[in-house]
Amino acid sequence: MMERNESRKYLQHWLNNSNRPLLIIGAAYSGKTFFAKSLENEPQLAAIHYCTKIDPESLETGTILRNIAWQLVNRFPNLVIPKLASVTFLTHQNSALHHFLIKPLQSLPVPKVLSFILIDGIQKEIIPLINQLTKSLPSWLKLVITSRTLHDNELKIFDRFVILNIDENPNELIDFIREKLPQIDSDCVFECCQGSWFYISQYSRALNANLLTLPSTSRSSNDDNLFTLSSHRCNFIPNGVSALLTAIESELPTHLNLYLQLITASRRPPTRQRLIAAIVLTANRPTNLIESDLHECEPILECTDPLILNGAWRERFINDNECEEGHTLWAQFIQRTGCDTLQTLIEFAYHLAHSGELHYLDRIRILREFGADMIELKCPVFDYMTTDLLVKAGAVILNQRQQKHDFVFACTSGDWTSVMNLLDAVSIDELRSGLIAASSRGHADICKLILQADPHAANYVDSQQWNALRSAACNNHDNVWKSGHECVVRRLLKCNANVDKQDAEGRTALMAAAFMDHANIVSILLTNGAAPNIMDNYGSTALHLALSSGAQTFDHNETVAVLIKGGANLNLEDMNGRNCLHIAAYHGDQNLPTIIDFIQNIDAQDHNGRTSLMLASSQGHLIACQQLIEHGADTDAIDEFGRTALIIAAMSGFLNVCEMLVSFGADEGHKDNDGAVALHYAVAHSDLQLCKSLITSTTVQATDTRGVHPLLIAGQRSSVPIVEELLKVGAPIHLQSHDGLSPLRAAAISRNEKVLKYLLEYLRKNGEKLELDELDLDGVPLIHTLLVLRDRSMVTMLLEYGASATVRDSHGRSCAHIVAQLNDLKLAAIVRKYGAEFEARDEDGRTPLMIAVWSSNYKICHYMLETIGVAPNIADYQGATALNIAANNGQRDIVMLLLRFGAEPSICDNLGRCASDVAQLAGHDHIRVILK
Known part of the structure; x- marks a missing residue:
């Protein structure tokens, strides 16, 4: 998937610098969902939810919150989420959100790294939920939403949001065009797509499926078998999304509209089998013909089973009037196959309501025949039209007093009265889920009630592998000192709760309490026989987890002390081969000196060969590094990559750690397995002081296994002061890497204009040959490479410093040949000014004009014939x-x-x-x- 780098940079800047939520807006199909999906592997993304009209449930509050909560539980294992009923989210939205998600989040230790939740494609019905989340989420968990372009009065609702208009950066769209449609001039496509990323994707798929062909003016190159289209022939490309759909539609089966209406009218995306059955039964088309038609329609489908239309095809029949036929056919299908479940009956009512009176004049009678007058609804269903029709057919919507209260919600919120009233009427599973919820909130009185009713509930494990004891040990309560979690734990233990019960990931109540730094609970559990050295599925003990929280509080220190006193083995290793010292060093834990006293080998290595000193240096923990060295840690120990603590600190750019390690005698000249010294990594950070701490007459000359030396890297990624410092100490300005890259070429190719200019001036001042026309190992001169990069300023600079506009590559091509291939008039004018020969021949005798003709580059052909006169x-x-x-x-x-x-x-x-x-x-x- 193509990266939207500029938008990513903006998102990262917002995440690190703003305390406001972010709204990403853009026109329809401008790539917002595409961008959201590209963020799915972003480390700081805690949860993502996609709202889409093709799945109406995705717009329901309960669905959104459950989806987000499930992802957050995977990220934060000590988050206890109660099993609330769907109706609770509708009838008590504010309170449900607070007890279901916000309160558990507020109870967690504050993570070191900020995270964010992303909700894509918001609709007006979820705006109240968005506003609640904006006000309620903890400061370390930010909110990002995406939406289509909003009017000014709609934007007022989001006045607290930072706004990113994704349409304002055309470069990302142009890159996407070049990736998906390399065979067509990007300027033409950019003009015709009208900002739609769907247009680009669908056009590409249509071409690949031979639904569309390129215009007759396109050609097939002997070199790359790609078609190119002359950029002035934009009228051959469909202009806009509607024109593209019309062009594709003419190549699709004649029954396309039938399929589109049925797919669009379906409450949820229909399975392939269900759609075929509906068409066979209602439209009398043979199965084999339908299968063939659906196969031909695959280029316009996002998913082939269930059938989901791609992009704008979903809106082809978006209005009820346009989709009546589809609803009618679904209603006929359900009527003939029967309503065997309540869900099917309500779906039948949905299609009847949207079929139009001409199709079903007696809809109320039909629904009654199927038992609609016997339905009791807890809340309105689907939409107003469906609910209204069901009510007219005799269905009853229960008011809040008539409905059964949510027992788990009462347990979660501490509603003792409701729990008492409901206790005898709830199922065993509800009772036990209520105990887990009450335990996590520290509601001791409610836990007492439930345990009196069902003592066996103490050992119940729910589908998420939670038990009451571990839930109480986590104590998801924002005011810990007010909660009764200690009483809950004691009562559960008194009821013979298994103190060492492990969940699916092997975690116990002791581990949960240790991670949350609940020292008192840890002490109670240990006193009642909890084993301190049980390992979870990742090999972590309770002490491993306590140290991994990264906390620097009194409660944390107390928790660590209690675990050590309770018999924790600090030398046990987790699945990564890390003992407690490794974990403490990585997080810079204050208890490091105490932990060192219990460790058998201070230089013990994990499975990557890293010592505690290396792990501390990788995170920039200066005090931890100093404490380890003072206790005898080896500064020159190497990991499996041959790297020392100094190299690792330099890789992350930690100046103070590097200076301290050097002062303790760390070897600046040590090479890792790639042959790189610490300076190789330091120069990439543009930190002059960091580089100075590592520069010696030896390190500036050091080359890695590819022949790369620090000045080469500095040319690509550093600033002038660093390059100047390297040259002062004798860095080799002419030394090339094994692939022929020199510092000068590295700076030019990386478009590091300031460094390139400095290097050129340095060579000129010292009377050294510039060697600007040298060929690289592929036989390409530097000026040609810059032309291909279309970097006009760098091309001009190189020419001004004496690079030849007539220099040839190994195939005899000159600068004029290159610009002819690129179809770039501005570059052509630049190289012409510096003497490029536009009638020069390459090794095959071809002139730039011939190259331009081969490439279908009309503009440059016209320029060479009329302006230059070739x-x-x-x-x-x-x-x-x-x-x-x-x-x-x-x-x-x-x-x-x-x-x-x-x-x-x-x-x-x-x-x-x-x-x-x-x-x-x-x-x-x-x-x-x-x-x-």
């Missing part, structure tokens, strides 16, 4: 002229252009073929007619 009748070594090439490729516009500027049709190639003959052989009769 000769149109030069022949290559096979005797072919530019006109012969254009005739072979069927390029009508370029043929006409060449004829206008004096191209001679009668010139024959080495095989005796004139342009007309070539056109005939290539099957371009329209070109042959012109040439005759």
Whole structure:
């Protein structure tokens, strides 16, 4: 998936610098969901939810919160989420959100790294939920939402949000065009797509499926088998999404509208089998023909089973009037196959309500025949039209007093009265889920009630592998000192709760309490026989987890002390081979000196060969590093990559750690397995002081296994002061890497203009040869590389410092050949100013004009013929002229252009073929007619 780098940079800047939520807006199909999906692997993304009209449940408060909560539980294992009923989210939205999600989040230790939740494609019905989340989420968990472009009055609702208009950066869209449609001029597509990323994706899929073809003016290159389209022929490309859909629709099956209406009208995306069954039953089409049609429709489907339409196809029949036929067919299908469940009956009512009276005049009677008058609804269903029809057919919507209260919600919120009233009426599973919820909130009185009713509930494990004791040990309560979690734990233990009960990941109540730094609970559990050295599925003990929280509080220190006193083995290793000292060093824990006293080997290595000192240096923990060294840690120990603590600190750019390690005698000249010294990594950070601490006469000369030395890296990624410092100490300015890269070339290719200029001036000042026209190992001069990068300022700078505009690559191509291939008039003007030869021949005898014709580059052809005045009748070594090439490729516009500027049709190639003959052989009769 293509990276939207500019938008990512903005998101990262917002995350690190703003305390406000973020709203990403853009026109329909402008790539918002595409961007959201590209963030799924972002380390700081805690949860993501996609709202879409094709799945109406995705817009329901309960669905959104459950989906987000499930992802947060996976990220924060000590988050206890109660099992609230769906109706609770509707009837008590504010309170449900607080007790279901916000209160548990507020109880967690504050993570070191900020995280964010992303909700994509918000609709007006969830705006109240968005506003609640904005006000309630803890400061370390931020909110990002995406939406289509909003009107000014709608934007007022989001006045607290930072706004990113994703449409304002066209460069990302152009990159996407070049990735998906490399065979078509990006300027043309950019103009015609009108900002739609869907347009680009769908056009590409249509071309790949041969639903659309490129215009006749396109050509197939002998070099890359790609088609290119002359950029002035934009009228051949569908203009806008509607035009594209119309063009594709003409190539799809004749029953397309039937399929679109049925898929759109379905309450949820239908399975392939269900859609086929519905069409067979209601439209009398044979199964094999339907299967064939659906196969042909795959280029417009996002998913083939269940059937989900791609992008704008979903909105082809978005209005009820346009989709009545689809609803009618679904209603007929359900009526004929029967309503065997309440869900099917309500779905039947949904389709009847949207079918229109002409199709079903007696909808109320039909619903009653299927038992609608016997339904009791806890809340409105689907939409107003469906609910209204059901009520007219006799269904009853219960008011809040008539409905059964949510027992688990009462346990979660501490509603003792409701719990008492409901206690005898709830199921065993509800009772036990209520105990887990009450335990996590420290509601001791409610726990007492439930345990009196069902003592066995103490050992119940729910589907999420929670038990009451571990839930109480976590204590998801924002005011710990007010909660009764200690009483809950004692009562559960008194009821014979298994103190060492492990969940699916092997975690116990002791581990939960240790991670949350509940020292008193840890002490109670240990006193009642909890084993301190049980390992979870990842090999972590309770002490491992306590140290991994990264806390620096009195409660944390007390928890660590209690665990050590309770018999924790600090030398046990987790699945990564890390003991407690490794974990403490990595997090810079205050208890490090105490832990060192219990460790058998201070230089013990984990499975990556890293010692505690290396782990501390990787995170920049200066005090931890100093304490380890003072206790005898080896500063020059190496990991499996051959790296020392100094190299690891330099990789992360920790100046103070590097200075301290050097002061303790760390070897600046040590090479890792790649042959790199610490300075190789330091120069990438643009930190002058960091580099100075590592620069010696030896390290500036050091080359890695690829022949790269620090000055080469500095040329690519550093600033002028660092380059200057390296050169002062004797860095080799002419030394090339094994692949022929010099510092000068590295700076130029990386577009590091300031460093390039400094290096050029340095060489000139010292009377050294600039060697700007040297070829690299692939036989390409630097000026050609910069032309391909289309970097005009760097090209101009190099030419001003004496680079030749006539220099050839190993294939005899000059700068003029390159700009002809690129179709870039501004670059052509620059190299022409510095003496580029526009009639030079390459090794095959081709001129820049011929290269431009081969590439279908009309603009540069016109420029060379009219402005420069190149000769149109030069022949290559096979005797072919530019006109012969254009005739072979069927390029009508370029043929006409060449004829206008004096191209001679009668010139024959080495095989005796004139342009007309070539056109005939290539099957371009329209070109042959012109040439005759």
